[in-house]
Amino acid sequence: MIRVAAVGDVHVGIDSAGSLRPGWDRLGDEADCLLLAGDLTKGGEAEEAAVLAGELDGLGLPVIAVLGNHDHHAGDPGAVRGMLVDAGVTVLEGEAARVELDGGTLGVVGAKGFGGGFEGAMATEFGEEEMKAFVRHTRERAEAIDRALEDLEADVRIVLLHYAPVRGTLFGEPAEIFPFLGSYLLAEPCDRAGVDLIVHGHAHRGRHEGATAGGVPVRNVAMPVIERAYVVFSFDLARSTA
């Protein structure tokens, strides 16, 4: 059995010190790994990342994270990343991490992702350079996910995103802003590889459960959606290989 906890959009500011940790105290007993689905800080300041590092200190399980748009706002996502890496967090951007656990091997491919929309209502790489750059940014993130999944062998494979890969977990948000909340490009490599689960945040007014066209479960773990300090997903390897 592998148990994975996840939460996104904690938006940690200086005023968050001490607010998250009480809810996370049991994590080491309830899960084998914690995934953080971006928007870890309020405005992308290193001081905010330091507060989060303090909340995570001594949790007793591996922590894997991706950054979100808030973590880019101050213009130095590297500072946020560096602060978390120094605290022992694995921060992924188009890369894979493997964690050997008692229950098996967990593989996580992580990327921020980006927007663009979904079939029938999407931006394309056409026209002004600004529009092409917008869609290209997403496409490049998706290509990195594809490459990282190619080489990833693990008993359980999860893709960790900030932006949404399907519209199904966005319902509840105004449809007009779906193109700013995610892109189908992020789901395509996950379906191709047949991953076990996709986890994302970013859509505070969305819904928790969705699935890709190929049937991969998608879960929106933005804190305002889950209304908890985290959620836990379990994978029974004995059952899935029987």
Next chain:
Amino acid sequence: MREDPHIDDEYLAAHLQEHLARDHRVHELELRLSVLDDRIVVEGVVPTAGRQEAVREVLEEACPDRVIDDRTSVASYDPPDQEERIS
């Protein structure tokens, strides 16, 4: 903006949304704003009580002549009571 009695409420709601996103005290993009006569209604979930107070401050500074109807709530940090089996 504050002193223009003919300001369009629709533009005002959009400008306030921009304020809440860009102001360093708040940086919240997912709060719902509506302008109803003399009231500014703000709804959504914020991470801390401090952030909730900052939302009110920013709106009061931008619209000193309006009533701020704060319907935001602070996120829950309780641990879950069950897990979801994926496979």
